[in-house]
Amino acid sequence: MSLYCGIACRRKSFWCYRPLSTYVTKTRYLFELKEDDDACKKAQQTGAFYLFHNLAPLLQKSGHQYLAPQHSLLELERLLGKFGQDSQRIEDSVLIGCSEQQEAWFALDLGLNSSSSINASLQKPEVEKELTGSFTELRKALYQLNVKDASLLSTAQALLRWHDTHQFCSRSGQPTKKNMAGSKRVCSSNKIIYYPQMAPVVITLVSDGTRCLLARQSFFPKGMYSALAGFCDIGESLEETVRREVAEEVGLEVERLHYSASQHWPFPNSSLMIACHATVKPGQTEIQLNLRELEAASWFSHNEVAIALRRNNPYTQQQNRAFPFWLPPKFAIAHQLIKEWVEKPTRSTLPV
Numbered sequence: 001m002s003l004y005c006g007i008a009c010r011r012k013s014f015w016c017y018r019p020l021s022t023y024v025t026k027t028r029y030l031f032e033l034k035e036d037d038d039a040c041k042k043a044q045q046t047g048a049f050y051l052f053h054n055l056a057p058l059l060q061k062s063g064h065q066y067l068a069p070q071h072s073l074l075e076l077e078r079l080l081g082k083f084g085q086d087s088q089r090i091e092d093s094v095l096i097g098c099s100e101q102q103e104a105w106f107a108l109d110l111g112l113n114s115s116s117s118i119n120a121s122l123q124k125p126e127v128e129k130e131l132t133g134s135f136t137e138l139r140k141a142l143y144q145l146n147v148k149d150a151s152l153l154s155t156a157q158a159l160l161r162w163h164d165t166h167q168f169c170s171r172s173g174q175p176t177k178k179n180m181a182g183s184k185r186v187c188s189s190n191k192i193i194y195y196p197q198m199a200p201v202v203i204t205l206v207s208d209g210t211r212c213l214l215a216r217q218s219f220f221p222k223g224m225y226s227a228l229a230g231f232c233d234i235g236e237s238l239e240e241t242v243r244r245e246v247a248e249e250v251g252l253e254v255e256r257l258h259y260s261a262s263q264h265w266p267f268p269n270s271s272l273m274i275a276c277h278a279t280v281k282p283g284q285t286e287i288q289l290n291l292r293e294l295e296a297a298s299w300f301s302h303n304e305v306a307i308a309l310r311r312n313n314p315y316t317q318q319q320n321r322a323f324p325f326w327l328p329p330k331f332a333i334a335h336q337l338i339k340e341w342v343e344k345p346t347r348s349t350l351p352v
């Protein structure tokens, strides 16, 4: 691929070509791999593979951290051969990114039933033994992965899950076929193209000016509190969703809103988490809990939340009853929202 943008710009009396930045080159390379099956297949030869079993990534423990090992195509073919499988199965892999040096990264699930090969799933214990790692539930592993691996494995899991659950056309009932990169599936009978989807979700840290509101659902790990979250309904703007969710879940009306950041979240299906800060109407802070949605919700002081952020290791805290509550892991956008509020509790917000 050309390293130049091809857009001539006139500087002084001669034409020059602006070299593309590493980021733009990488983005264009990934675009090419998604569009061109042959280029993608070629990229697998020098690429690296992350392995999953029934959507659990293969991890290796290193002290208190988990590492996500990469495997080359050759290693993967050798592994499949050892377990009596053909290399056709590699066509189930999905493209999840690439390095700055354009080494493409793929993810492959060895536990799900293969759509491109008649081979059954590989037995988990045997593969773990062979690869000296363990297939670990991603939710648990997130606490002990670095941010880059956590984000990469979340993308991989979401994409692998989407392919596993979209193998048939919802109109014709016929099987759909993925492209090499896994960026889409096509129904061969009517040519309908299906693209991986994410549901938009707002996550809002509500404040009354001095305190913030944290809540928990009954299935959260014991003692964990987070910001309020909710799926956008059809037809809603983000502002409307924030207003409705806060009213639905804790019976409060938010007045002002400030967008913070967004994040892809793979659980239980792909969501695009859109994170906001909001403030309630002055003097209207009495929580009316919706028990169908939440188990508990409370106002927490700046000091309480700052202390909880500093000692935020769930494993030690779950055993130590002296700590009243703990917060989501660093990787979760809820953690970032709470951290932002602790660092700057009063911020300029827009009316909703």
Ligand SMILES: NC(=O)c1ccc[n+]([C@@H]2O[C@H](COP(=O)([O-])OP(=O)(O)OC[C@H]3O[C@@H](n4cnc5c(N)ncnc54)[C@H](O)[C@@H]3O)[C@@H](O)[C@H]2O)c1
Residues within 6 Å of the ligand: 199, 201, 203, 226, 227, 228, 229, 230, 231, 263, 265, 267, 268, 269, 271, 273, 293, 328, 332, 333, 334, 335
């Ligand atoms: N990354 C983070 O920091 C973070 C923090 C909190 C929550 N979350 C995620 O936010 C998501 C939404 O939070 P919530 O559960 O409080 O939402 P919610 O308050 O909207 O309640 C969930 C309910 O909404 C309904 N619903 C409507 N549209 C849905 C859809 N597209 N998919 C599934 N259910 C739908 C279902 O009845 C479901 O039981 C959860 O999946 C959760 O994993 C992420």
Ligand SMILES: [Mg+2]
Residues within 6 Å of the ligand: 228, 229, 230, 249, 293
């Ligand atoms: Mg909710």
